[in-house]
Amino acid sequence: MPDVNLPTLLRQHAGGQRSVRVEGATIGEILASLQDEYPGMAGQLVTADGELHKFVNVYLNDDDVRYIDKLDTKVYEGDTISILPAVAGGSL
Amino acid sequence: MPVLASVLDLIGNTPLVDVSALSPNPNVRILAKLEGHNPGGSVKDRIALSMIEDAEQKGVLAPGATLIEPSSGNTGIGMALVCRLKGYKLKIVLPGNVSVERRQLIELWGAEVIDSPAEQGSNGAVRMAQLLSSAHPEWTFLYQYGNLANPRAHYDGTGPEIWRDCPEITHFVAGLGTSGTLLGVGRFLKETNPQVQVWAVEPPTGDTVQGLRNLDDGYIPPIFAELGGADLLDRKTVVGPRDSIEWTRRLADLGVFAGISSGAALAGAVKCANAIDRGTIVFVSSDGGWKYLSTGAWTDELDVVVERTRRMTYF
Numbered sequence: 001m002p003d004v005n006l007p008t009l010l011r012q013h014a015g016g017q018r019s020v021r022v023e024g025a026t027i028g029e030i031l032a033s034l035q036d037e038y039p040g041m042a043g044q045l046v047t048a049d050g051e052l053h054k055f056v057n058v059y060l061n062d063d064d065v066r067y068i069d070k071l072d073t074k075v076y077e078g079d080t081i082s083i084l085p086a087v088a089g090g091s092l
Numbered sequence: 093m094p095v096l097a098s099v100l101d102l103i104g105n106t107p108l109v110d111v112s113a114l115s116p117n118p119n120v121r122i123l124a125k126l127e128g129h130n131p132g133g134s135v136k137d138r139i140a141l142s143m144i145e146d147a148e149q150k151g152v153l154a155p156g157a158t159l160i161e162p163s164s165g166n167t168g169i170g171m172a173l174v175c176r177l178k179g180y181k182l183k184i185v186l187p188g189n190v191s192v193e194r195r196q197l198i199e200l201w202g203a204e205v206i207d208s209p210a211e212q213g214s215n216g217a218v219r220m221a222q223l224l225s226s227a228h229p230e231w232t233f234l235y236q237y238g239n240l241a242n243p244r245a246h247y248d249g250t251g252p253e254i255w256r257d258c259p260e261i262t263h264f265v266a267g268l269g270t271s272g273t274l275l276g277v278g279r280f281l282k283e284t285n286p287q288v289q290v291w292a293v294e295p296p297t298g299d300t301v302q303g304l305r306n307l308d309d310g311y312i313p314p315i316f317a318e319l320g321g322a323d324l325l326d327r328k329t330v331v332g333p334r335d336s337i338e339w340t341r342r343l344a345d346l347g348v349f350a351g352i353s354s355g356a357a358l359a360g361a362v363k364c365a366n367a368i369d370r371g372t373i374v375f376v377s378s379d380g381g382w383k384y385l386s387t388g389a390w391t392d393e394l395d396v397v398v399e400r401t402r403r404m405t406y407f
Contacts, residue, residue, distance in 0.1 A: 009307060044307055055310025064328035082330075084296070086310040088215040088237065 002075050004030060005082040013040030027058055028071030030081060045083070046071070055086045100177060102131040103141050104249045108257045108374065111346055114339075114362065119370035122361050123258060124348060125250070128380030132173040133166075133197070134351075135250075135378045139272055140170030142245035143234040144178065153232055155179065160224055160231045162186075162208070162217035164269075164405045165194030166379055167236055172201035183231070185221040187213050187405045193383035213405045214269070215311060237270045238314035246276025254374050255284055262371035265361045266378075267353050268292040268328065269407055271316040273376055278324050292328040293360035295336070295353075295407045329363060331356040333401040337389055344381070344390060351379040352389060352406045 001021040006014055014020055022037060024030035028046070035042045045056055050071070052058065058065045059082040065073040075081065096102060106129045112121045127135035147153040158181040161171055168184035175182040182203035186195060189210035198205055206224070208217040218237065225233035236242050254261060254277065264281055266273045271292075278290035316322075333352075339362070340355030348354075354377035361375040381389070387404065388397055 053307060054312065055307045059330055062330045064330075066322060067325055067327045085307050086312055087213070088218045088311045088313070 002030065002077070002079045002081055004034065005080065007084050009085060010038075010041055010044065010083065013038045024075060026071065026075060027060065027065050027073045027081070030075060031058070031071070057084045057086050058082070059084065098177065099131045100141060100174065103137045104130070105253060106130065108254070109348065111343065111348060111358070113346055114342055114358065115365050116362055117365045117368070117370075120365040120368060121372045122358070122365060123372065123374045124343070124350070124354070124358070124377045125254060125374055126348070126350070126377050126380075128350060128377060128382075130170075132170040133379055133382065134170065135273060135376060136163075136166035136170040137173065138170075138245040138249055139236060139239075139242045139270075140167060140174045142248075143236065143239050143241040144171070144174050144180070146239075146241035146244075147232065147234060153180065156181070158183065158231045160185065160221055160228070160233050161236065162214070162221035163198075163236075164214050164217065164407065165190045165198070165383065168203065168205075169194065169197045169201070172198045172203040175203065176201040183224075185217045185224065187217050189213070189404050191383055191404065191406070192386050197383070210403075210405075214407075218311065236272065240315060240318070242270055242272035243276035243279070243315055243319060246273050247280045248276075250376075251277040251280030251284075255281065258372060258374055259285075260372045261285075261288060261374050263289045263291060263361075263364050263368070263373040265291045265293060265357055265364060265373060265375040267357050267376065267407055268294040271313050271321050273378075275315060275319045275321055275324065277376075279319070282324070289326040289364075290324060291360055291364055292325050293331050293357050294328065295356060296330050296332050327364075329360055331359045333406075334394070334398045335359040336406075337394065337397055337401060340381070341390060343377075348377065349381040350377040351381055351384055352387075352401065353378050356407070 005019050022033035024033050031045045108123045111124050115122045130137040160183045162185040185206045185208050188207045208220040281288040336356040339358040343350050357375045361373045
């Protein structure tokens with residue numbers, strides 16, 4: 001089971017944990033497991049249309065899954081997944 | 093070299109330098125586009141000039157007008173330079189946690205700095221500028237995140253320069269802030285050679301930013317959405333402060349004195365070099381190292397600098 005790092009905003013729904021482990025062979029399955037296990041996250045990660053929420057970025061080992069295979073991105077043992085909110089970045 | 097009439101004529105036409113000594117793959121060249129050679133010291137001189145001249149051409153900037161803009165530093169510095177020379181007044185909303193040199197440069201060209209909360213980073217600066225702009229309709233808000241003259245500066249300038257100097261480019265790597273560099277250069281390069289891959293590098297800011305109440309408070313630059321950024325980029329990767337500083341120091345070993353976000357972009361280029369068989373990667377070094385001397389980036393112990401950088405807006 002891969003580690004999933006949660007953003008501050010979502011930790012309240014997971015008893016304050018910074019990182020959790022859930023089942024899944026793809027990013028989509030991992031996010032579904034998260035929402036099943038922690039119902040407070042329901043609707044916050046994946047929209048009703050089955051798309052990643054536009055202000056949520058999910059990273060597989062530092063790479064944004066939107067530019068890999070989106071929710072179909074495969075996840076392997078030992079991978080680290082991080083969920084981060086999309087905010088105004090940088091080099092302004 | 094011809095004598096130039098104005099410092100503004102020095103903007104653009106920056107050099108590419110080969111830093112392949114840092115490439116982990118002998119079949120992959122890595123070239124740095126040194127934007128620190130712009131007169132205000134960063135890539136942002138390009139968009140400052142482009143946005144202001146675009147507004148002049150559209151007739152929205154009266155002589156002596158006052159402008160307001162959020163910036164983590166470089167756009168503020170570039171705009172302060174252009175506004176000083178063109179006679180405009182300028183107010184820059186700056187997060188309280190940027191390096192002291194950034195503030196000094198903005199002020200030395202006569203602009204006023206308005207502080208936004210440090211813990212909210214760039215996100216907070218954008219929000220404060222939006223509020224101030226609504227409260228002061230007499231100020232002109234060019235809004236770099238939503239202004240097409242931002243990516244156009246790179247579509248018309250940076251992109252063609254890279255193609256002119258390095259038509260063998262296979263991969264382009266740059267930091268993602270407003271997304272202007274990636275959108276403008278990326279689109280130009282892909283139109284010229286559809287095989288070119290575009291990689292974005294971003295700092296792990298998402299979780300250090302405070303003041304987000306929920307995920308719907310998130311932010312995507314309007315130009316990114318408008319110009320189809322999600323379809324243009326081939327890869328987006330996060331580079332943290334430790335890798336950024338280590339690669340910034342390795343650049344210095346080759347004589348390239350660059351800012352911390354340049355190390356992040358180089359770390360992205362190195363990751364790319366490891367992922368491909370052969371090719372030529374061009375990455376953008378957004379600014380020189382001068383504005384970061386006070387952070388101890390080259391002189392203090394790595395762990396100390398990394399910890400300090402975590403609390404800074406350096407991209």
